[in-house]
Amino acid sequence: MLSYGFWNNKGGTGKTSLCFQSICFYAHQHPEERILVIDVCPQANLSELLLGGLANGGSDRLLARQGAVPRATIGGYFQQRLPSPYQPPAIEPLDYITTPCEYNDEIPENVDLICGDPLLELQANAISTLANNNIPGTDSWIAIIDWIKDLLQPLSGKYDVAFIDCNPSFSIYTQIALSTVDRMVLPVMAxxxxxxxxxxxxxxxxxxxxxxxxxxxxxxxxxLRNANRTLPKVHMIVKNRLTQYMGKASAYAAVLRSIDRDIEKLMDSNPEIFTFEALNDGIVDVRDFQTTGVVAFAKGTPLYSLKTGKRDVMGQRVTVHEDYKANCVEHMNDLVGQL
Known part of the structure; x- marks a missing residue:
């Protein structure tokens, strides 16, 4: 199973929005493949989107999954691991899996989800303490870092691709997530x-x-290297929320060119950490979704199926323009074409 992690240590880069749309577009374009989504973010915004969005009951559905017995979230799984941190206990992975299309018919049927959970923040200190215990004959940090891998092991062969939404931090649960990832997608702003x-x-x-x-x-x-584990490779740098009017001479463009130069230097000095050899093969531009994105995310709807025209969003009338939506869809197709 090939796994993609959407992450940036900085918040506000549109990471979760891009991850949501990428999942839906990829699943829609590859109906023969099974997709597993793991939301390793205490805000659980990706889970809310997949379950219907804020205006379509996604929040209430997420709360119901967080209140299930056992707790049907990544936090519920971690809760089961805390008493047995270094050896995987007998756990049924399906207890933690939700099928979003059963709640939100806009989501492709080939997508499954392990919901996010604010419990992660409460668990972080305990998990970090366990990871730093000195136990003869046991690499406690690696045992903790492998928690998601342990969960996925019984699911081998069931899924083709995993998408992991990571928290904008480098907390222990983010490290657990990134150690599971084959390829990283890093969104940046101008x-x-x-x-x-x-x-x-x-x-x-x-x-x-x-x-x-x-x-x-x-x-x-x-x-990771000392334990003979592989590191994730950078697969894509997504320049997100580019404006329609950003010309070559703008300050925004100057910053983005400087990011290009930084990446090129790293490609020269550390080519082994990238999946691409030419800069243009690893850079994708995505325009600001603006009102189109607001409506799509409020309703938990992929851009490709979003209806245009006058729409009601939580009591406000807004307009989704066909030409703008088409442009957004084109940009997302470019991004997903790189996966």
């Missing part, structure tokens, strides 16, 4: 904080440009 965030992301995941060798000993990459 601002200088996104440039710094990309630099930070490479430092956190790959241990590049750390201020001291002391940090390198405990770095995510070092610990």
């Amino acid at each position: 601002d200088d904080s996104s440039r710094r965030a990309i630099q930070n992301a490479f430092s956190l995941v790959y241990g590049l440009k750390l201020p001291s060798d002391i940090y390198a000993t405990y770095a995510f990459a070092t610990r």
